[in-house]
Amino acid sequence: MSTRTITIAGFLAVIGALVVLELMGRSRRTRIPTVGEWLGYVMRPAAGRAIILLGWLWLGWHYFAR
Amino acid sequence: MTENSSAETAPRRPGAAAESRLPLGARPARNAVIGAGLIAYAWIVGGTAPFSMKALAGVVLPGAVLGVIAYARPPERIPAPESLDLAGFSYWMIAIALLFEWEAAAVRDGSPPWHPSLTNLIDPLLGPHPVKSAAIVIWLLSGWALVRR
Numbered sequence A: 001m002s003t004r005t006i007t008i009a010g011f012l013a014v015i016g017a018l019v020v021l022e023l024m025g026r027s028r029r030t031r032i033p034t035v036g037e038w039l040g041y042v043m044r045p046a047a048g049r050a051i052i053l054l055g056w057l058w059l060g061w062h063y064f065a066r
Numbered sequence B: 001m002t003e004n005s006s007a008e009t010a011p012r013r014p015g016a017a018a019e020s021r022l023p024l025g026a027r028p029a030r031n032a033v034i035g036a037g038l039i040a041y042a043w044i045v046g047g048t049a050p051f052s053m054k055a056l057a058g059v060v061l062p063g064a065v066l067g068v069i070a071y072a073r074p075p076e077r078i079p080a081p082e083s084l085d086l087a088g089f090s091y092w093m094i095a096i097a098l099l100f101e102w103e104a105a106a107v108r109d110g111s112p113p114w115h116p117s118l119t120n121l122i123d124p125l126l127g128p129h130p131v132k133s134a135a136i137v138i139w140l141l142s143g144w145a146l147v148r149r
Helices: A003-027 A035-042 A046-065 B016-020 B028-046 B053-071 B086-108 B118-125 B129-147
Strands: none
Touching (some): A046 B053
């Protein structure tokens, strides 16, 4: 197995874990919050809202403007 | 995790609550116009050359619009939870930290083909114009979802 394959597998595993966490959060059978819930909580203070929105803007710049 | 005492309640413009109580399908004509506008905008931005001023403006403009909406004219927001379960939240933080660590390791190596970064893996996927435009639509919608939170 090449290091490239291992790297890609690592990314897929982590992204898969994020999807599983979201599904577990939506199932309501665990105390894991959904991404919307914890983002909403983080954005309660103005500073948290600014950081999250700037992160969203950075993602757009990173993938669509460069 | 307890509630942050500095939490703010965003001001709401008059009528926003009543408007947002309408179901999504209640204004099909308006929704169709907005949807078509989003797709057209994404198609235009998706066709701009990387590192160009047009591409930069295509990202900064919706960012500025959503920033103004978020702080000056916020829509009725989906209520945020008063508290989060720390253990449940920590699973998210661990997974996100792992993603950043995996990405940082690749970037530190210079993202060679044998140890590519997520960016270098995603960039070729975004090459076709329709795919990039669809990704921009998703990005715009996620921005709106953030403003509503």
